[in-house]
Amino acid sequence: MKLGEACKTWGLFRLVNHEIPSTFLSQLLEEAKKLFSMEFETKQGAFNDSPLTYFWGTPALTPSGEALTRGTQNMNWVEGLNVPVNKLSRFQCQQHPVLESFRLVLVEYGNHLSRIATTLFEAMASNLNLHPENSKSYLSLPTGAIRVYRYPQCSNANVNTILGMDVHTDSSILSILNQDQAISGLELLKDDEWLTVAPISNTLIVNIGDMMQAMSDDEYKSVKHRVKVNKHKERISIGYFVFPDDDTVIESTKYKPFTYNDFRAQVQEDIKTCGHKIGLERFKLT
Numbered sequence: 001m002k003l004g005e006a007c008k009t010w011g012l013f014r015l016v017n018h019e020i021p022s023t024f025l026s027q028l029l030e031e032a033k034k035l036f037s038m039e040f041e042t043k044q045g046a047f048n049d050s051p052l053t054y055f056w057g058t059p060a061l062t063p064s065g066e067a068l069t070r071g072t073q074n075m076n077w078v079e080g081l082n083v084p085v086n087k088l089s090r091f092q093c094q095q096h097p098v099l100e101s102f103r104l105v106l107v108e109y110g111n112h113l114s115r116i117a118t119t120l121f122e123a124m125a126s127n128l129n130l131h132p133e134n135s136k137s138y139l140s141l142p143t144g145a146i147r148v149y150r151y152p153q154c155s156n157a158n159v160n161t162i163l164g165m166d167v168h169t170d171s172s173i174l175s176i177l178n179q180d181q182a183i184s185g186l187e188l189l190k191d192d193e194w195l196t197v198a199p200i201s202n203t204l205i206v207n208i209g210d211m212m213q214a215m216s217d218d219e220y221k222s223v224k225h226r227v228k229v230n231k232h233k234e235r236i237s238i239g240y241f242v243f244p245d246d247d248t249v250i251e252s253t254k255y256k257p258f259t260y261n262d263f264r265a266q267v268q269e270d271i272k273t274c275g276h277k278i279g280l281e282r283f284k285l286t
């Protein structure tokens with residue numbers, strides 16, 4: 001099965017038959033550009049008292065949406081918006097037409113993503129022969145979050161050492177990325193080599209996250225990836241991440257039983273104390 005192969009050897013694949021109109025995917029990226037072109041102060045203030053969070057300099061946030069750390073040493077060249085999908089309808093922003101129109105497209109996009117995540121997860125669970133009872137409770141659509149990113153152009157002389165996003169694996173079950181059609185930036189690590197995931201129009205990128213790696217007893221790979229910045233052009237991308245419920249215990253032969261809540265708490269702790277995520281290693285059976 002092609003899907004299983006891709007998840008085992010790459011941990012990442014392109015999705016073409018997603019049934020989202022290509023005009024809609026481009027519209028999303030255009031709306032995101034408009035949002036980011038607002039004044040910094042407007043972006044900082046617009047989401048106060050809302051479940052959405054504007055952040056910059058790091059993608060690592062606390063559960064309540066604060067930037068976790070923003071070290072001057074390894075600042076990430078990124079600004080973004082974190083959007084819990086199931087809270088979008090509660091956030092009205094009539095006073096900001098740009099935000100309101102973006103919110104409406106995100107609601108529609110969120111519906112597409114829930115549908116795609118469900119279909120993909122069912123196919124993966126069947127490919128892995130996961131116990132049907134387990135697999136049903138593993139994917140929790142209400143945990144879905146969309147992250148909208150802008151990686152500004154970077155004219156700094158050290159552009160090659162500055163990253164839009166540090167090397168990491170996603171903590172999700174799976175992640176779905178809609179990236180700028182014109183500018184590359186995403187790279188994945190394969191056999192100790194960094195490979196560019198070049199954008200192809202009307203194509204989504206799907207990658208396996210840590211939770212799926214654990215559920216699959218390490219058969220599927222939560223792939224290491226990073227984002228480079230461009231000297232001349234900004235890049236926009238929109239990611240979607242879906243998780244198990246906080247309290248669902250993930251059973252596997254390679255890891256101690258743990259919940260996503262345990263995992264997130266450990267990641268937050270490690271970022272605070274070591275400066276970076278350690279991830280699944282922390283839960284490995286020895």
Ligand SMILES: O=C(O)CCC(=O)C(=O)O
Nearest residue numbers: 149170179186227237239
């Ligand atoms: O912007 C991208 O291309 C990737 C973002 C990413 O890896 C993430 O949000 O986890």
Ligand SMILES: [Fe+2]
Nearest residue numbers: 168169170225
């Ligand atoms: Fe990622």
